Amino acid sequence: MKISLSMQNLRKLVQIAFFFLFIILFLNARYPYEVSIESDFGLRLSPLIPVFTFIETLSIPPLVIPGLIILLLTPFLGRFFCSWICPLGTCLDATDHLIKTPRNKHAQLWEKWRFLKFANLLALLVLALFSVNLWGYLDPLSIFNRMLTVILYPLATLFTEKSLLVLAEVPFLETPAYYLFDLFKDNIMPEGQAHYQQVLLIAVFSGAILAGEKLSRRFWCRYVCPAGALLGFMSQSRFYERLVGEECPACNMCVSECKMDAIPGDNVSKTNKVECIECFNCGAACPPKTKAITYRWRWKPYHTELDMSRRQILAGMLGSVAGFGLLSLGLPNRNHERQMIRPPGSLAEAEFQDKCIRCLECVRICESNGGCLQPDAIHSSMTQLWLPAAQMRAGYCEYNCNLCTEVCPTDAIQPISLEEKQNWVMGQAYFREDLCIPFARDEDCIVCEEHCPTPDKAIKFEMKTALLPSGESRELMMPYVVPELCIGCGICEFKCPLIGKAGVFVTKAPDETSEMTYYS
Amino acid sequence: MKRREFLKTSALGTLAMSIPLSRWQVFAEENSLPHAAFVTNGDPEPLVQHAMQALGGMERFIQKGDKVLLKPNIGWDRTPELAANTNPEVVAALTTLCFAAGASEVKVLDRTCNEPQRCYRNSGIADAAEARGAEIVQVRNNRYTDMPLNGKVLKSWPIYRDYLEADKVINIPIAKHHGMAKVTLGLKNLMGVMGGRRGSLHVNFAQKMADITQHIMPTLTVIDAYRMLMANGPSGGNPDDVRLVRALIASPCTVSADVVGLELFGHPLADIEQIKVAVERGLALYDTEHLNVARIDLT
Numbered sequence: 001m002k003i004s005l006s007m008q009n010l011r012k013l014v015q016i017a018f019f020f021l022f023i024i025l026f027l028n029a030r031y032p033y034e035v036s037i038e039s040d041f042g043l044r045l046s047p048l049i050p051v052f053t054f055i056e057t058l059s060i061p062p063l064v065i066p067g068l069i070i071l072l073l074t075p076f077l078g079r080f081f082c083s084w085i086c087p088l089g090t091c092l093d094a095t096d097h098l099i100k101t102p103r104n105k106h107a108q109l110w111e112k113w114r115f116l117k118f119a120n121l122l123a124l125l126v127l128a129l130f131s132v133n134l135w136g137y138l139d140p141l142s143i144f145n146r147m148l149t150v151i152l153y154p155l156a157t158l159f160t161e162k163s164l165l166v167l168a169e170v171p172f173l174e175t176p177a178y179y180l181f182d183l184f185k186d187n188i189m190p191e192g193q194a195h196y197q198q199v200l201l202i203a204v205f206s207g208a209i210l211a212g213e214k215l216s217r218r219f220w221c222r223y224v225c226p227a228g229a230l231l232g233f234m235s236q237s238r239f240y241e242r243l244v245g246e247e248c249p250a251c252n253m254c255v256s257e258c259k260m261d262a263i264p265g266d267n268v269s270k271t272n273k274v275e276c277i278e279c280f281n282c283g284a285a286c287p288p289k290t291k292a293i294t295y296r297w298r299w300k301p302y303h304t305e306l307d308m309s310r311r312q313i314l315a316g317m318l319g320s321v322a323g324f325g326l327l328s329l330g331l332p333n334r335n336h337e338r339q340m341i342r343p344p345g346s347l348a349e350a351e352f353q354d355k356c357i358r359c360l361e362c363v364r365i366c367e368s369n370g371g372c373l374q375p376d377a378i379h380s381s382m383t384q385l386w387l388p389a390a391q392m393r394a395g396y397c398e399y400n401c402n403l404c405t406e407v408c409p410t411d412a413i414q415p416i417s418l419e420e421k422q423n424w425v426m427g428q429a430y431f432r433e434d435l436c437i438p439f440a441r442d443e444d445c446i447v448c449e450e451h452c453p454t455p456d457k458a459i460k461f462e463m464k465t466a467l468l469p470s471g472e473s474r475e476l477m478m479p480y481v482v483p484e485l486c487i488g489c490g491i492c493e494f495k496c497p498l499i500g501k502a503g504v505f506v507t508k509a510p511d512e513t514s515e516m517t518y519y520s
Numbered sequence: 521m522k523r524r525e526f527l528k529t530s531a532l533g534t535l536a537m538s539i540p541l542s543r544w545q546v547f548a549e550e551n552s553l554p555h556a557a558f559v560t561n562g563d564p565e566p567l568v569q570h571a572m573q574a575l576g577g578m579e580r581f582i583q584k585g586d587k588v589l590l591k592p593n594i595g596w597d598r599t600p601e602l603a604a605n606t607n608p609e610v611v612a613a614l615t616t617l618c619f620a621a622g623a624s625e626v627k628v629l630d631r632t633c634n635e636p637q638r639c640y641r642n643s644g645i646a647d648a649a650e651a652r653g654a655e656i657v658q659v660r661n662n663r664y665t666d667m668p669l670n671g672k673v674l675k676s677w678p679i680y681r682d683y684l685e686a687d688k689v690i691n692i693p694i695a696k697h698h699g700m701a702k703v704t705l706g707l708k709n710l711m712g713v714m715g716g717r718r719g720s721l722h723v724n725f726a727q728k729m730a731d732i733t734q735h736i737m738p739t740l741t742v743i744d745a746y747r748m749l750m751a752n753g754p755s756g757g758n759p760d761d762v763r764l765v766r767a768l769i770a771s772p773c774t775v776s777a778d779v780v781g782l783e784l785f786g787h788p789l790a791d792i793e794q795i796k797v798a799v800e801r802g803l804a805l806y807d808t809e810h811l812n813v814a815r816i817d818l819t
Contacts (some may be wrong), residue, residue, distance in 0.1 A: 399597065
């Protein structure tokens with residue numbers, strides 16, 4: 001009796017601890033990044049990473065170990081990941097308290113959609129066999145990190161900063177408000193306020209997942225999540241079981257308290273092992289007088305069938321094949337190819353798109369430095385969505401920084417040393433002579449040359465005598481790029497004092513070997 | 521002596537006697553004190569100490585209870601050896617002298633070009649100044665005040681509020697090469713307290729700099745030339761471009777300090793537009809053609 005009660009509380013404690021671990025890992029992902037636990041560790045707990053990494057590389061690299069441990073524990077413990085660890089699940093549970101989520105009885109019409117998560121997983125697996133890796137979009141940890149990076153953290157910091165600054169306007173509050181402001185800046189947000197593109201789309205995407213709680217409790221986990229499907233598949237015959245004693249009066253309290261509706265109303269002694277996420281709500285819900293529910297290891301466990309018919313399997317696979325076709329049918333826009341500048345250390349474009357799970361951890365850590373990385377938009381192929389892309393007009397790649405290469409959970413950005421990074425050619429700078437001030441206005445500027453960080457400057461200038469309309473002549477410094485020295489860091493484009501388009505811009509470095517070159 | 525003249529003289533005499541004796545001594549001292557100190561062949565701390573001694577001690581500039589702001593160059597994410605930022609030991613030495621002269625607080629700040637945290641940390645300045653009790657100020661976007669200039673080109677420009685609110689300001693540039701301006705010294709270093717889109721100042725640079733700097737001249741300018749970046753400035757990055765010069769220039773007049781600083785490079789004043797314009801527009805406190813420079817060799 002005592003044990004079952006504490007199991008639910010223990011689960012809550014662990015769940016909250018893991019949630020804060022994820023938050024701390026997120027906050028730590030910033031300069032100077034001198035940490036004891038690397039921030040990508042959290043993201044590597046995703047049980048999808050080992051499976052899809054294996055399909056992609058036919059090997060088991062060390063980076064999959066955290067996810068593999070989760071996977072190996074699952075046949076014994078069931079979907080414990082979903083309620084004990086997954087921070088997206090914790091967000092969903094928190095949303096339950098904010099919006100009134102319907103009781104299991106009223107949400108039962110959705111139950112026939114349980115197959116959807118398996119179809120999702122299957123579709124993603126089939127796509128992965130075709131080397132189209134889209135599973136990152138639906139990976140729960142990736143979704144959580146994306147939501148945190150692009151929506152929650154910028155929102156929280158915006159409101160904190162703005163409200164403290166408004167308070168500082170009140171005369172007698174100025175000192176305490178600035179004290180709090182400095183405390184906040186020093187400890188939570190030393191970098192400037194983050195501004196991202198794709199905010200709306202990511203907000204709608206993550207908002208929809210949270211809003212699913214309006215349809216049923218843990219709607220995402222019950223019907224959509226491919227990680228949940230994988231873990232459910234592996235826990236069909238899990239060894240840890242819920243036993244219901246003779247004394248059970250079938251009050252069905254456990255049925256209505258179950259987060260996943262995994263206890264059939266007509267047979268409370270059975271658990272749907274595929275759906276159960278080990279939240280231990282059932283044990284806590286069992287009336288104190290009876291306490292009929294106990295949990296125990298059994299070496300001859302019973303088996304739960306997947307809620308998925310052969311027809312649904314076929315439909316899922318057909319859908320994914322059609323999806324694969326559609327994804328490669330879009331007309332590639334060559335104009336946009338130049339904008340697809342990936343972080344230093346990135347694999348070649350095709351391979352990069354396969355490995356990247358769009359978790360945006362690199363975008364997050366970049367914000368504390370040059371701030372050039374942004375979630376990418378769809379240019380030509382849908383698979384470009386939310387890949388990290390350097391927007392040099394928004395920020396630039398810090399010459400002495402290689403932090404984005406250190407936090408990639410799937411090594412789509414390979415960890416490279418600072419020295420390698422400083423010689424890594426991300427792109428190439430070009431001058432736009434119709435805009436660049438010395439060319440277009442016969443005036444000195446050379447801000448680009450001033451900031452160029454390579455020890456032997458990649459932007460140099462030559463003197464030219466310009467004849468002004470007044471008849472006078474003027475000595476001008478005309479900038480030019482030395483291609484062999486330029487690493488495409490983009491500080492020239494960022495610092496260009498022109499309003500709007502810069503007089504110098506960076507294009508993606510030539511990538512002749514990549515399969516993404518559609519034109520030949 | 522006519523009556524009118526007698527009245528005039530006696531009035532002047534009364535006025536003169538009403539000034540306490542100590543003030544007279546100060547006037548006399550200030551007249552005999554050099555316009556600038558140029559110290560060579562020393563380590564950073566002795567360079568600073570001897571320069572300040574030659575100028576009459578820090579007490580001449582900093583009074584008891586003054587709030588002092590130090591404005592070194594912390595613009596770049598570079599280590600001290602690369603000479604893109606002011607030598608941290610120079611900043612530390614000045615911090616100590618300010619406190620010894622009775623300063624109630626010493627703040628250190630610069631609006632950096634690279635990411636601020638990286639610059640403050642890797643320049644070594646944050647650690648060095650903090651160790652001597654200075655407060656390291658992170659520059660915040662909301663703390664600029666639009667300053668009316670009524671200059672030749674610019675009408676107004678945002679200046680960092682802490683700079684304007686400080687009782688005394690010490691400008692601590694590093695002498696180095698600069699692609700556009702040829703050299704960067706005291707005047708150019710003041711860009712670090714300017715807000716706005718600073719890159720746009722590069723167009724018609726010399727006049728714009730004079731427009732702004734005439735309103736924000738510091739109490740004292742100390743040019744660090746312990747290490748000098750001779751090429752690929754202002755950001756540098758190549759140790760081969762750095763020369764160990766072991767010199768330092770200090771002056772209450774930024775323009776005079778810069779004029780003396782040109783000796784370090786061997787540039788004639790006529791070649792350096794921004795300093796030339798500043799002299800022409802009368803921003804110097806002294807006659808820059810007849811500067812009284814105390815030259816001290818520490819060897």
